[in-house]
Structure formats: C-alpha cells, structure tokens
Amino acid sequence: MIEESEVAGSSTLGDGDRVVLTFPARGDLVVLARLVASAISVRVGFDIEELEDLRLAVGELCLLALQGSDARHGDLRLEFTVSSASLDIAGTLVGAVPATARRSADGDEANELSEQILAALVDEHGREQEDGSVRAWLRKRRKGPLA
C-alpha cells in the first residue's frame, strides 16, 4: 500500500520538503521506489544524468534494506528529504523477520555490486540496524544552489 506520496501535486520540491513512500517489501515493487525517485529528482532540479543515477541508486538502497531479511511479511518505508544542499533518502524495513536462507545463489555477488554502485553514484551511503529494523540511507548533494 502506498501510504503517502505528494509528488504529483506539486511542481517543485524545496528545502524541508519530505515525501514518504511505504510499500510491501517485495522485489517486484522496487520499481515504485525508482518511479518516485525519478519524479522527485525532476522536482528538485536534478539534471537527467543525476536523475538516472538516483533511479539506479534508490533501487540499490532498497536491495540493501531488504538484504538479510525475509521481507515477505514486512514493509519498506522510504523517506525522501529535500534540503538546500542535498536530497537524502532513507529506506527502513519494518515488520520483517531474519532470513533463514540466502537471497539467491548470486546474492553475495549482487550485494558487493550494490555497494560499488552506490559508492559511485551518491556522495554518502550506509546501512545499519536500528531498533530491530534495517535502515539503509544515501545522500546525493546538489551541484549548485537550490533553484
């Protein structure tokens, strides 16, 4: 279920604006995170290259948040926070339980690649356990001042 998204109603997003998207933590729904990231990128004034970078990065952020948990029973909550200096995105997996099996045969390889992709595309990123939930985050700084 999409809990909240106010992207469509505004032409721009500025300092202090926040968008929250919550959806069942399933791989086939990560596309929703990419779509919202694209819409937000346009509204904060990122150029097409930055938009493409962020679209890829937010997908990797979702994968990192889902990593190591059986997410079938949980939700992924994404919070996009706009500031004059950057766009911050935090993904929190809530209501999931630890996984009893690996994500896939190629999972370890993909996790390493996720880290490499995020390191190349965003300015800062991380992943931590927080109150029993997994939280992954990234920061993409603006090239110039807020439009």
Add this chain to the structure above:
Amino acid sequence: MEQEFHIEERVDRGLPVITVAGEIDVATAPQLREALHGVIAQGQASVVLDLLAVTFLDSTALGVLVGGLKRCRELGGELHVVVTDARIKKIFEITGLNKVFPIVDALAEVGAS
C-alpha cells in the same frame, strides 16, 4: 513508455543468443538466470547476451551475469555482452565489469572480440 520485460532465445552463426528487452532488476533477473543456466546446461560453453533493448539494469542483474560468466568459463567458453546504451555501459564501468566481460556494440562483432 517503458518497454515490457521480454526474453528470446535463438541461434546465430552457431552461437546461442539470449535477447533481453526492458528492465532487468530484482524482479526479472531470475528469468534471465533461468534462461542463461538453461542454455549452458544444454552444453553451450559460449553464449551471447543481447542487451540492446534493455532500458535498466541493477546489481541483481549483474550478479546473474557474473554467475553466467563463471559457468561459461568453467566450460572453456565465454559470455559475450552486446550493449550500446550509455546508461547500461556506465553500470558495467562503475562496477569494473567492463574489464571482465567481452562487451561489443553489435552481434556481428562477437566473433572479433
């Protein structure tokens, strides 16, 4: 409008070619893994992966490709990748996989790589 995910298999000049269209991500990568492993399991050591119509590719997809490459090389073959889209090439570059996979711009160049 985004292209629907689609996989086709065929043979070109004796080499199996897997053509993928659309977005390869955590949701669709398992279908690519199944196709790749299926072709290799038939005894094909070298496979061509045509990504010319792919519009998005994430780490899950790259993980599948790396797994496929390892299997091909274990059999003495190669996993050739055909791609021209600059955004897709960039993902190979930032992960260093452009130096691992033989990447060409067109199917006709595979033999020359």
